Amino acid sequence: MHILYLRTYLLRSGNLVESQKMYINQCRRLHLLRNQAYVNGEWVKAKSNLVFAVHNPADDSVVAEVPDMDSKDAQNALLTASNAFQTWKDTTAKERSRILRRWFDLCEKNTDNLAEVITAESGKPLAEAKGEVAYGNSFLEWFADSARHINGEIIPSPWPNKQILLTRNPLGVVSVITPWNFPFAMITRKVGALMAAGCTCVIKPSEDTPLSALAAVELAHQAGVPKGVVNVVTTSRKNAPTVGKVMCEDEYVRCISFTGSTTVGKILYGLAAKGIKRVALELGGNAPFIVFPSADIDHAVDQAMLAKFRNNGQACIGANRFLIHEIVFDDFVKKFKARIEKKCVLGPGTKEGVTCGPLINNEQAKKVSGLVDDAVAKGAKVLSGGKFAKNLGNKFYESTLLVDVNQDMQIFKEEVFGPVATCIKMKSEEEALKMANSTRSGLAAYIFTKDLGQAFRMSKNLEFGMVAINDGILSAAEPAFGGVKESGIGREGSLHGAVEYTDLKYTLMSGLDK
Ligand code: NAP
Numbered sequence: 298m299h300i301l302y303l304r305t306y307l308l309r310s311g312n313l314v315e316s317q318k319m320y321i322n323q324c325r326r327l328h329l330l331r332n333q334a335y336v337n338g339e340w341v342k343a344k345s346n347l348v349f350a351v352h353n354p355a356d357d358s359v360v361a362e363v364p365d366m367d368s369k370d371a372q373n374a375l376l377t378a379s380n381a382f383q384t385w386k387d388t389t390a391k392e393r394s395r396i397l398r399r400w401f402d403l404c405e406k407n408t409d410n411l412a413e414v415i416t417a418e419s420g421k422p423l424a425e426a427k428g429e430v431a432y433g434n435s436f437l438e439w440f441a442d443s444a445r446h447i448n449g450e451i452i453p454s455p456w457p458n459k460q461i462l463l464t465r466n467p468l469g470v471v472s473v474i475t476p477w478n479f480p481f482a483m484i485t486r487k488v489g490a491l492m493a494a495g496c497t498c499v500i501k502p503s504e505d506t507p508l509s510a511l512a513a514v515e516l517a518h519q520a521g522v523p524k525g526v527v528n529v530v531t532t533s534r535k536n537a538p539t540v541g542k543v544m545c546e547d548e549y550v551r552c553i554s555f556t557g558s559t560t561v562g563k564i565l566y567g568l569a570a571k572g573i574k575r576v577a578l579e580l581g582g583n584a585p586f587i588v589f590p591s592a593d594i595d596h597a598v599d600q601a602m603l604a605k606f607r608n609n610g611q612a613c614i615g616a617n618r619f620l621i622h623e624i625v626f627d628d629f630v631k632k633f634k635a636r637i638e639k640k641c642v643l644g645p646g647t648k649e650g651v652t653c654g655p656l657i658n659n660e661q662a663k664k665v666s667g668l669v670d671d672a673v674a675k676g677a678k679v680l681s682g683g684k685f686a687k688n689l690g691n692k693f694y695e696s697t698l699l700v701d702v703n704q705d706m707q708i709f710k711e712e713v714f715g716p717v718a719t720c721i722k723m724k725s726e727e728e729a730l731k732m733a734n735s736t737r738s739g740l741a742a743y744i745f746t747k748d749l750g751q752a753f754r755m756s757k758n759l760e761f762g763m764v765a766i767n768d769g770i771l772s773a774a775e776p777a778f779g780g781v782k783e784s785g786i787g788r789e790g791s792l793h794g795a796v797e798y799t800d801l802k803y804t805l806m807s808g809l810d811k
Contacts, residue, residue, distance in 0.1 A: 320332050320361055320362070323360060323361055323417075326413070327360075327410070327413050327414050327417060327508075328407075328410045328413075329407060329410045329411060329413075329414050329511075329512035329515055329516070330360070330361055330414060330417075330508060330511075330512070331508070331511040331512065331515055332361045332362060332363050332511075333363070333364060333511075334363065334364045334366055334370070334511075334529055334530055334531045335511060335514045335515075335518070335527075335528060335529040336370075336373065336374045336377055336528045336529075336530070337374075337377040337381075337524050337525045337528065338518065338523070338524025338525065339524070341364070342364050343364035343365055343366045343367065343370055344366075344367070344369055344370055344373075345365070345367060347364070347365040348362040348363060348364055348365055349362065349363065349365040349504065349531075349533040350362050351363060351418050351504075351505070351506070351507060351508055352418075352505075353417055353418065353420065354418075354419070354420035354505075354654070354655040354656065354657050354658060354692050355420050355644075355645035355646060355647075355654060355655050355690065355692075356645065356690060357690070357691075360417045360418055360508060361508060363507050363508070363511070363531040364531050365531070365532060365533045365535075365536060366530045366531055366532045366536070366540065367532070367536050367539065367540065368536075368539045368540055368542070368543040370530055370532075370540075371499065371501070371530050371532075371540045371543045371544055371547075372543055372547060374499040374528040374530050375470055375472070375499050375543070375544070375547045375549045375550060376549060377499075377524075377525045377528055378470045378497040378498060378499050378525055378526070378528055378549065379469070379470050379497070379549035380525055381497045381523060381524065381525025381526045382467075382469055382470055382496065382497040384523070385467075385492075385495060385496075385497050385523060385525075385526050386466075386467050386469075386495045386496075388495070390444045390445045390447065390493075390495075391444075391445060393444045393492060393493055393495065394441045394442070394444040394445050394493070395441075396492070396520060396521055396522055396523075397437055397438075397440055397441035397444060397489060397492060397493060398437075398438070398441040399520035399521060400437050400516060400517050400520035400522060401434055401437035401438045401441055402520075403516040403519055403520050404430065404433075404434045404437060404485075404513070404516050405434055407516060408427055408430045408431070408434075409427070410512070411426075411430045411481060411509070411512055411513070411516075412426035412427040412429070412430050413426070414508050414509050414512045415429055415430070415480060415481055415506075415509050416646040416647060416654075417508065418480065418505065418506045418507075418508045418509065419477060419478070419480055419505070419506050419509070419646075419654075419657065420645070420646050420654035420655040420656075420657065420692075421608055421609070421646050421654045422646040422651045422652055422653070422654055423646055423647060424652075425607070425608060425646075425654075426646065429479055429481055429482050430481060430482075432479075432482050432772065432773075433479070433481045433482030433483075433484070433485040433486065433513075434485060435773065435774040436482070436485045436486045436489040436490070436774045436790065436794075437485050437489045438774070439489065439774035439775065439790070440489035440490050440492065440493040440774075440794070440795060441489075441493070443490075443493050443792050443794075443795050444492075444493035444494075444795070446792060447465050447493065447494060447792070447795055447796060447799060448465070449462060449463050449464040449465055450462075450463040451463075456807075457810065458807065458808060458809045458810035458811075459805055459806060459807045459808075459809060460805075460806040460809060461803065461804075461805060461806075462803070462804040462805075462806060463801055463802070463803055463804075464801075464802050464804065465494075465796065465799040465800070465801060465802075466495075466799055466800050466801075466802050467491075467494045467495030467496045467798060467799055467800075468491075468494070468496055468551040468552045468575060468798050468799060468800055469496060469497075469549070469550075469551035469552070470496070470497055470498065470499070470549045470550050470551055470552075471487075471491045471496050471497070471498040471499075471550070471551065471552045471553070471554050471798060472498070472499055472501070472544035472545065472547075472550050472552070472553045472554065473487050473488065473491075473498050473499065473500040473501065473554050473555075474500075474501045474541060474544065474553070474554070474555045474556070474557065474565070475487070475500065475501070475502050475503065475510070475555075475556050475557070476503055476556055476557045476558075477502075477503035477504075477505035477506040477657050478608060478611045478612060478613070478657070478714075479608070479612075480502060480503065480505075480506035480508075480509035480510065481509045481510075481512075481513055483556045483579075484500060484502070484509075484510055484513055485513065486774075486778075486789045486790065486794070487554045487556070487577075487789065488500070488517075488527060490789065490790075490794040490795045490797065490798055491552075491554070491795075491798040492522075492526065492527070493795045493798075494795045494796070494797075494798035494799050495798075495799075496551075496552070496798045497525060497526045497527070498526075498527055498528065498554075499528045499529075499530055499544065500514075500527065500528065500529045500530070501529075501530050501531075501532060501537070501540060501541070501544060502529065502531065504532065504533050504534040504537070505657050505658060507529070507531040510529050510531075511529060511531070514527055514529050538564075541561075541564070541565060541568070542568055545565050545568035545569045545571075545572075545574065546568055546571060546572060548572075550572070550574060551574060551575060552574060552575040552576070552577065552797075552798060553565055553568075553569045553574055553575070553576050553577070554576075554577040554797075554798075555576070555577070555578050555579070555580075556578075556579040556580075556613075557579075557580065558580065558581050559580040559581045559737075559738070559783045559784070562578045562580040562581075562785065565578075566578060566786075575797075576786055576787070577785075577786065577787035577789070577797050577798075578785040578786045578787060579613070579778070579779060579780070579784075579785050579787075579789060580613075580738075580740075580780065580783060580784050580785040581613060581712045581738055581740070581783075581784065582613045582614055582615070582617070582712060582738050582739075582740030582741055582780065582784055583617045583618065583710075583711070583712050583736045583738040583740075584604070584614055584615060584616050584617050584618070584740060584741045584742055584743065584761075585616075585617070585618050585619075585620050585729075585732070585733035585742050585743070585759075586601060586604055586605075586616035586617075586618065586619045586620065586742075586743040586745075586769075587620045587621075587723075587729050587733060587742070587743065587744045587745065587755070588619070588620070588621045588622060588625060588629055588745040588746075589622050589625075589726070589729075589744070589745060589746040589748065589751060590622050590624040590625050591746050591747040591748050591751075592625070592745035592746055592747060592767070593745075593747070593767075594625055594628050594629055594632060595632065596745070596767070597629065597745040597767075598629065598632045598633050598636055599636075599769070600743070600745070600767075600768060600769030600770075601616060601619065601633055601636075601718070601769060602633075602636055602637070602640060602769070603769040603770050604616035604743055604769035604770070605716070605718045606637075606640075606641055606652070606653060606696060606716055607770075609653045609654055609655075609656065609715065609716050610665075610713060610714060610715045610716040610717065611656070611657065611661070611714050611715065613712075613740055613741075613784075614740055614741035614763070614771065614772065615713075615714070616718070616743060616769070617712055617713055617719070618702075618709060618719055618721060618732070618733075619633075619718055619719060619720040619721065620721050620723045620729050620732055620733060621720055621721070621722060621723065622722075622723060622724070622729075623722050623723070623724055626720070626722050629720070630680065630698070630700060630720055633698060633718065633720070634680050634681050634698050637681050637682075637696050637698055637718070638681055640652060641653050641696035641716070643686050643689060643693050643695065643696065644689060644693075645689075653696055653716055655689075655690060655692035655693050656692045656693075656694055656715055657692070658692070659691065659692065661692075661714065661715065662685070662691065662692045662694060664714070664715070665694050665713060665714070665715030665716075665717060666684075666685065666694060668707055668708040668711065668713055668715075668717065669683055669697060669699070669708070669717055671706060671707045671708065672699055672702060672706040672707070672708045672719070673699075675703070675705060675706050676701055676703070677699045677700070677701050677702050677706060677708070677719070678699065678700050678701045679697065679698070679699055680698040680699065680700055681695070681696065681697060681698040682694070682695030682696050682697030682698065682716070682717075683695065683697050683699070694715060694716055694717075695716070696716045697716060697717040697718065698717075698718050698720070699717065699718065699719045699720065700719075700720045702719040702720065702721050703721070704721075704732065704735065706719075709721070710736065712738065726751060726754065726755065729755075730755065730758050730759065733759055733761075734758075734759065734760045736782075737782055737783040738780065738782060738783055738784045739760045739761045739762055739780050739781035739782035739783070739784045740761060740762055740763065740779075740780035740784035740785070741761060741762070741763045741764070741765065741771060741780075742759045742761040742763070742764045742765070743764075743765045743768070743769060744756070744759075744764065744765070744766050744767070745766075745767055746766070746767070747767075752766045752767075760781060760782060761780070761781065761784075762778075762779045762780040762781045762784060762785075762788075763776075763778065763779075763780075772790075773790065774790050774791075775790065775791060776790060776791055777789075777790060777791040777793045777794065778790045778791075778794075
């Protein structure tokens with residue numbers, strides 16, 4: 298039932314339970330709020346009828362309740378996606394391009410509506426949520442174009458009467474498992490690519506942020522994405538392992554496309570191995586942000602603000618370790634501190650002027666404060682922040698700057714995923730490289746230098762999938778996004794992002810001389 302009719306019907310009937318009242322009230326505000334899962338082009342409940350609550354991390358209020366689906370629901374959705382694949386794989390690239398373009402147009406038109414949902418469940422400031430919509434949507438636009446460029450090859454044959462054809466064929470059903478930090482963009486980055494390639498999917502968003510996924514597929518529905526091509530299974534954290542197991546092992550699944558922590562990525566990689574399924578893994582990072590004496594320090598500080606405090610530090614490519622040359626250390630730190638204290642305004646994402654929202658949940662808040670406490674206990678000095686902003690709520694952590702950090706502290710080794718910048722003094726290029734590479738992660742790295750040779754040397758020797766020289770932001774639809782080492786396998790964005798969802802088929806055409 299369309300949401301407007303549902304609202305009118307329920308209000309007129311006077312037959313409302315509390316959760317329905319809450320949903321109706323939220324819908325007055327959040328136009329793209331949907332409280333059911335989406336399978337085979339329909340809004341559905343869990344077979345068990347169970348639901349779980351989605352909270353606004355700014356004040357812990359309930360935004361909506363959504364179906365708490367289990368492994369049986371997931372199996373059903375995968376079967377649906379498999380059936381849809383039988384026809385979707387044969388659509389022309391032009392047709393898929395058109396559908397993606399319509400989805401893109403609708404998302405663009407609904408930027409504000411999507412952003413409101415993102416802010417309501419993730420807590421990020423509205424301006425950042427709008428930025429996420431623009432970023433996420435750029436993948437739909439990019440893959441609408443790329444769909445028509447997933448080409449094969451004709452290779453000169455060693456035989457006079459034969460021809461060698463290599464064609465790119467869609468893999469089939471893709472299980473898409475996404476995190477809460479970019480709840481819209483992490484979906485479009487995958488689904489745009491796999492749809493362009495001719496695949497279908499089942500999406501499992503995080504318990505914290507299923508509503509952005511549902512809002513996105515509402516617009517996919519309106520855009521005419523055929524039923525069964527995109528499905529969303531909402532599930533509580535409790536059910537994630539069993540649902541995840543089905544999504545990795547089910548016979549219909551040909552690929553697991555996961556963005557999230559390295560810990561969970563390893564579990565899913567193991568499950569996928571049993572069926573020799575393709576994996577695309579975008580995992581955690583531990584990005585170094587390296588500043589050399591030749592750098593423009595004011596510019597480096599500006600970029601540090603973006604690389605660290607975007608999404609309140611909850612970004613996989615967020616700068617985690619600031620390795621600053623001793624010659625410019627004091628200058629950098631002084632300016633960084635001043636900028637943090639001036640620019641980081643903590644509060645609920647809906648409040649005008651706020652630049653940093655809450656952390657997503659209690660577990661994340663505990664982790665961030667624990668890392669700071671461990672560092673301080675081992676000798677780190679707090680120059681700014683370093684504690685919860687209790688007056689705002691239990692998940693607001695002050696934007697923090699630490700110095701005297703060393704490699705023995707947990708905060709150096711782990712991805713902080715919060716608003717904490719740690720500055721470490723270094724003396725040389727060699728030392729910076731050694732420290733930067735002393736991690737199992739290898740997602741993004743940032744270097745600030747005006748020495749061209751140094752920039753090339755560093756880029757070559759850093760064991761990271763992405764290196765930004767003199768910039769703090771590197772994400773876009775056009776480049777290939779992804780990590781090395783324990784940061785993942787595969788690439789998203791660029792044409793490579795779509796090719797990930799294809800198999801290369803070799804066809805030998807023989808007897809051509811007869
Ligand atoms: P997470 O705990 O690994 O969760 C990611 C997704 O996996 C969520 O949907 C989660 O559901 C689900 N999940 C958890 N355990 C599972 C299991 N056993 N089987 C199947 N699914 C399971 O990561 P997160 O805390 O949401 O996100 C933060 C991490 O993501 C960080 O490490 C960050 O660096 C990484 N990340 C990487 C990229 C990249 O492009 N490389 C981009 C964004 C984020 P629940 O949330 O409901 O538990």
